[in-house]
Structure formats: C-alpha cells, structure tokens
Amino acid sequence: MAIKKRPLSPRQKMINLMYVILMAMLALNVSTEVLEGFSVVEDSLRRTAQTATDENRTLYADFEAQMKRNPQKVRQWFECAQQVRQMSDSLYLLADELKQAIVCEADGPDGDVLNIRKKEDLDAASTVMLTVGSGRGEALRQAIVRYREYILTLLPDSAQQRMVAQSLSTEPSAEARAVGKNWQEYMFDHMPVSAAVTMLTKLQNDVRHAEGEVLHRLMANVDMKDLRVNSVSALVIPESQTVVRGERFSARIVMAAVDTTQNPQIFIGGRPVQLPGGRYEALTTRAGDFTLSGFIQMPNGRGDMVRREFSQKYTVVEPSATVSASLMNVLYAGYNNPLSISVPGVPVTKIQASMTGGTLQPVGPGRYIARPTTPGSEVAITVTSTNSGRAQQMGRFAFRVRRLPDPTPYINIAAEGGGRSRYHGGALSKAQLVGTDGIGAAIDDGILDVPFRVQSFETVFFDNMGNAVPVASQGAHFSARQKDVIRRLQRNRRFYVSRVTAVGPDGIARKLNTSMEIIVK
Template identity: 65%
Template sequence: MAIKKRPISPRQKMINLMYVVLMAMLAMNVSTQVLDGFSIVEESLQRSTDNSAKENQSIYGNFAEQMKSNPEKVREWFEKATAVKRMSDSLYNFAQELKVEIVREADGADGDIHNIERKDDLEAASHVMLAPGTGKGKKLFDAINSFRERILKMVPDASQHKIIAGNLSTTLPKKAKTMGKNWQEYMFEDMPVAAAVTLLTKLQNDVRYAEGEVLHTLVANIDMKDIRVNKLSAFVIPNAQTIVRGDKFSAQIVMAAVDTTQQPKIYIGGRQMNLRNNTYEIVTGRTGEFNLAGYITMQNGQGDVIRRDFTQKYTVVDPSATVSADLMNVLYAGYTNPISISIPGVPLNKVTASMSGGTLQPVGPGKYIARPAAVGKDVTITVMSTTTGHPRQMGQFTFHVRKLPDPTAYLAIGTNRYRGGGLAKASLMGSHEVKAAIDDGLLDIQFKVLSFETVFFDNMGNAVPMASAGASFSERQKNAFRGLPRNRRFYISRVTAVGPDGIKRTLPSSMEVIVK
C-alpha cells in the first residue's frame, strides 16, 4: 500500500490566492459583483475538497483491505486512521451545518447553499455565529483548536506541520486585537453570506487536506514497521535444557529470519530430517549431558543455497524432588503446617503437589499449607512436574501426623514471657490474664486459655484455691495479690486451654510465683 505524499498543486495555490484577493476586495467595500466572485471561489474550493475527500476515502478503503489480510501488522495504524476520520468528519460536518444555517437565516427555510439569493446579507452570519446565548462562533473556535492540536500530534514532518498549523490557525492579527475583537467577531461580524459560506468551505478544505496528510503518514508507517533483514543465522529453541529421564526433549530449529514461502532443509547427524513445524523431538532414555548439532540450508533470492550450522546442549536428569517442612520434621493435625516443595531444574510454576489424608493448599511459588485430617495417620505428598505439558510424578514423601504438644502457661510482662520464679509485686498487679503458647524455638503457636485457678496458702498452711474469670484474674484473685507480703508464694495451676487444632486440654504443670 505505497501511497506517496503530493505537494500542493498549482490549482490549489491559485484557489488560495483568489480567496485572499477577494477577502481583501471585500474589506475595501467593493460592488456586489465581487460577491459573485466568492461563489466562484466557493465552488472551486468545494471541488478541491471533494477531490481530497475521494482520495482520503480511497486510502481508508486500502486500510480496510490491509486490515483483513494482515490485521496484526495493520491494526495499530488502522485504529489511528479511524480516529482521524472520526475527528475530521466531526469538524467538517459542523462547518457544513453552519453554512446551511447561515444561508437559511438569509434566504429563509428553503435556502440553498448552492444557490444563495441574498449573498450580501450582513446580518445572517452575525446572528448565527455571534447572537448572545445562541451564537455558535465560540463553539467553532474551540472545535478548530481541538482538531488542530490533535491532528498535529500525528504529523512528524516539520514543513507539513507548519502548513497545517497555519491553515487551521485561530490567531488574530494585531489590528483585530487593537479593536478588542475576539476570533469569531473578527471572522463573522458584518460578514456577507457569500463570504461566510466561502470561509467555512475553506475550513472544510483545510480539514480534508490535514486529514490526507496524516493518512499518508500512517500509510508510510506500515512499511516502516517491516523488518529489513541483512543477516541469516540458525537457531535451536528447546522447550527446556534440563530434561527428566523418560520425558521428551523438544526443540524448534529455525533460520532467522524465516521465509514463509519456502521451508528450510534440516540435517542432524548428516541425515536430512523431515520435521513437523520444524520441531525436533526425541525420547530421552539415559541421564547425562547431550549436544544436538547439525546444519540448516535455504535458498536465497538468487537461488544460491545458504548453510548455517547449529548446536544446542541439554541435560537429562533422573526424576527427583524435594519436600521440606519449614518449621518441623513432622506434621501436626489441625494445624496449618508450612511446606516448601521444589524440583531441581524445574521452574516453580511447573511444579504441582497433592496430599493424601488431608488438604494441601498452595500459597505462593513452591509454598504450601498442609492440614492433616487425623492424628496418628500418616499422610503422603505427591509431587508432579508439568514441564512437558503432561503431569509426571517426580516423587512421593510420607509424613507422620502428631497432635500439637501441650503449651506452656505464662504471664505477659512487657515483651517478656514470665513462666515462674521471682516477680515484682507491681508487675504482678499490672498483669491481667494468663496466656499459653507452644514456644520451643521452632514453633510459636498461641492457645486460647479458657480457665485456671490460683492456689494460696494461709498462715496455717491450708491451700486456698481461687477460680479465674476465664483467661483473666478475678477480682477475688486480685484482692489476694494486694495482701501478699514479700517472698510469699502462690501457684497458677489447672490451666485449661484450646489450640488451633480444636483440642481442649488441661496443662499438667503449675506456675510458681514468688512475690518480690
């Protein structure tokens, strides 16, 4: 779709010159014969605009055909061309509506822009474009500015950029500024109908010209996106360089760039291969490092045979996998046991796993949460590889399932966990509840304390037990704390707690507290 840009024709230059001359004569207040001259210019401008529109439409048609035959290549530029057409038609049609409205304002509802009767009417254009509240001059001013800004972003050529910017300029001359007029007043105030219609026709001509320039640029960009190749090389593209024994090693062998009109000849081990889609496959039967080597041949445009050698190393390994429990060597029933799973040489997103006797939930690449269902029943984790597109078992791993061990009761004293011994009375009074947790350096699992009791001894040596208020010290217990002298002992015992496994248990050990 090679469409060359064309310079402005002598005819178009003459039309532009006639328009400038007639506008100057109008400013001199010449006879109505000059107004007839505007009709001549308007007709010439309209013919030029129609020719530009036909040429632009031809380019749009070529874009549509190219889009059907090669959408991947053309889509970006086709969508831009569609956007150019949409914005150009919008401004063009708006100018056409204004022409019709001005003529009908002058000649009545049956007014015809192709046969204007009151060409010298000085009120019609002013009323349509400048009437307070209903005048459309400001809207046209904004539409031209918006169109110019958007269309110029698509014009990389500096000279064309300057021409389009000049044609669509809304900058006022110094004379108009000194008169205190805005753009629409300068263009349409006391403007005869014939001149106003010609002015709008010229705007339409400028719109189609700018539209055509952008379309030629977009057409050129389609060809610019083509890659020009000046070097040919052979490549082997394997599906993986590390293969598990028993799996297939698959590699695509190509010469860059590939000519779709002819298929290259591929030789491996001195023997020509008949490969489907240029893809080489072989079932790997033993482990070790291997080398796929050969050469590829293809004819160039002159009929000469071009040869390129290729080589690709790959490794075959035995099936293997690793499964490690992040925090422990066993799994605990009813607990979210973190598990890491990997296979040497296999990407984590190609590794899957399942578990019998519970659930195994993936939480990230290579990371899982194992939840065994029952205590005492072993679970088995099966690891699979999907590097070849088909799941392949890489190993099975069995874990014993145990109940969570009993936690240890403690008092939270600041950031420390107090488990017995000397304790300042102020710290004791500042503590409000008993907590419990497994905290053995590997696990840190909190339990919910349901109840406990404190045991005090009176002066006669009699034990005085006091029940808690759930996990918190009761008011009776707190009152007893206040009356304890230094070095008096008491015990926190019969702590009942429930863990994340849902098992309720009473801790067998007591916490001895010595008031200091």
C-alpha cells in the first residue's frame, strides 16, 4: 500500500492557531468571559480526535482483513499494530478519566465534561493533578513519555519523528524553567478547568494523530519489502535432467514473477556477472559433480536491496558409449582383469559394482580389477547407481572364466638404440647369447602382456654325429655347462630351448609345448 503524506487541513490549522491565541490570552489574565473560547477549541479538537479515531479504526479493519488472507506475511505488522492500539487507547482513556476528574472536582459529582459550569475554577486542576501523594500529573507525564518513546521506534522517517516528539513533548518550556516549574506544574497549576480540559483533549488529538502516522507506516511495511513485478511465468525446475529408467523424475513447479523494467544484480563466486535474460552458460571442461552458487539482489518498494542466495548442483559426465562383443565376454582366472564400468548420464562417483565367484576391487573412478577364481565357471558383475539417492540396479553382466593361455618363451636381449627386446627364435649372435642370463616367458599377443616365472628349461645341442645332447638349466638361468657349450658353438650351428616349466599369476605351473630354435651367427 503506498504512503501519501497527509497535510494538515485548514480547519486543523485554525484550531491550532486558536489554541495558541487562547493560551496567550490566558497567560495575560484576561477576563473569564474569554474562557468561553476554550469551549470552541475543545469542541473542534474533540471532533478532530473522533475523525482520527474513525480513520484509525478503518486501518485496523484493513489489517485484520489482510491478516486473514496472508497471516504469515502480515503477522509481524499486525501484532505491532495491536500493541500500538492498546497503548494509544490506554493513554486516550487516561486523558478522558482526568478530564472527568477535574470537572467533577469543580462542579461536583454530577459534573459533565460537555457542559462545564465552573470553567474559571483555578483549583480543580491543581487538586487533581498536583496534590502531594494523590496528584496524577506525574503519572500522566510518565504515560506520555512511554507512549512517545515507543511510537518513535516505529517511525523511521526523521520528519515524522520530530513532529510526534514535539506534539507529545513533556519537557518544561523555558518560561517554566525560569520560574522553577516542571511540566505538570506548568500545565495544571492554577489552570482554569476549561483550559485544562482543552489541553487534555489536545493530548487525545495528538495521540490519535501519532497513532495514525504509525498505522500508515505499518500498513506500508506489509508490502514495502515486496519486490515489484510486472510479469508472471510458470517454471518447471527439475532436480535432474537425466533420469534412468526406474528412478523418479522430480521437479518443482513454481510461479515466477519478474520485473522486465529492471535487471537484478547477479553475483557468482563473489563477482558480479551480466546474464542477458538471466541465462547462465559455461563451457564444461571436465567431468564430475559441481555446484553453481552465488546470490542475486534487487531493490524492493522501499529502495532497500533484497538479497537471496542460490545454489544448484549439476553433474558433468564424459561422452560415453558401450559396445560389447557377446563372444568375447571372458575373464581369466587368478589374473587381475582390468575393467571400466560406466552408466550414461550417471557420474562415476555414484556407481557401484559387485561380482560373484571372485573379487572386484575399485582402483579409480570407474575403474576396477576383477579376479575370478575358478576356470570354466561363469561369474556375474552387478552394477548399481545411487544417483537418485537410493541404490538401483542398472544391469547384470555375465562373463565366462578361462584359464590363462600358455605363455611363449623368450630371451631378453639388448635392442639396437638402447632398451631391451624379446627374442623368440631365429639367428642370434654368439655375443648376445653369452651376454644374456637366461630365458623368460610371457603371454605377449598384443592384447595381454602377462609375465610368467620360469622354473626350469633345457637346451638341446647336437654333436658332430648328429646326436641330441640335452643340458638342464639352473632355474630360469643358463647353467655353466650350457654357457660353455654355447661359447664353443660354430657359426650357423643351431640348438633348441625346450621343456620350459613356468608359473603364471594364477599360481599354476605348466610345461610349455613350444620350443625356441636358436641359430648362432
């Protein structure tokens, strides 16, 4: 509700001026006939106070209606208005009671405030208000002070504060201080009944006026912190734009209001950003879970900046596709089979997997080591997702378990240009032969590279008569006898490495059926 400052009407200005003139005449000890003029001022003040009371009653009715429509929004100001109402009525009724007491002191128990007989009585007001022990002037002053201080806390405008503070002032004037009088003595000591009643009516008028100023401010506060909008749209805000079958799709459906005439200030990471149309875009460079957070602010109806924090989580996943060959779903028993597991649309941090017939160990985001135990069996890997906050099975995949194939023996020799290379047979210089310690074995087919530990082998040489002469090794190394025979071999003579026994990572010892032919250059 908008606030418009209400200027004093000509009638109110006239009443105030008459009050000042009559007080001045009273100070000059004019004749009692002049006191009749106070009745005119008192009547005008009483009607003005009644008009203000009616206006305030309308505002209270508006408060009650809004409280019924939106109690959460209005409750704070409604309760404050009720406190103002209670304090205003209390001070107003106190002034009414004092007026009646003063008139009855002057005219008797049947005294009527609206028909004062002894208007010129100079003792009634002093008796009621200033009698030692029973005078009520100090109580009135304290009630005005409490009311004024409370009202001023509800008026943020300095001009309104000054106006209310002046109208409800209880500070003695300079003239009163000059003669050593306090506020209540200056107001009621030897004051004619008609003047005392008029001053109390003016107090009631000031109370209703201050009450109205506060009520207008409180009513404005109901809408003051609201943001002004001129466009309303319906928005659907999903918690996730990627949903796996079987999960729940969750979204908030809200009515969003915007002001197209002004752009809010948006801060991300503590820095202001310009977002045309409020649309935020950022290039994603890596996968993972991220949070977009910051705050947005814009002025409300009072000009104060309204700030709201925001935070939105989102997930970036790697582009992925899964291609599987049905005939090649094979795992090797006793071997650390590397696996990569992913679910499109689900971050790898929210994927779990388990395996039957062996162990499945995670070694990194989306990477696992599968180690089945029994060749010839079948194992199953089950993949679950916790992307929706609960575990959901995403698939079950079967693999056949095979024994590792036999390795191929080789001689590890120095390669041209540095490094080492695996020699699997053919021509080889005597120097290279003598320079090597023994043989190795491995599955090296371009896909697997599985080293085996050689336990023993034998070399078969041929003498001049063509007879085969087998010589046993010393574990994986050439024995002294084998090396001695190699040194005495002539060029183009050949021998064989055979009967190799090797143990793989599965712990199974096997005799290799293959042999390696070596020709001495």
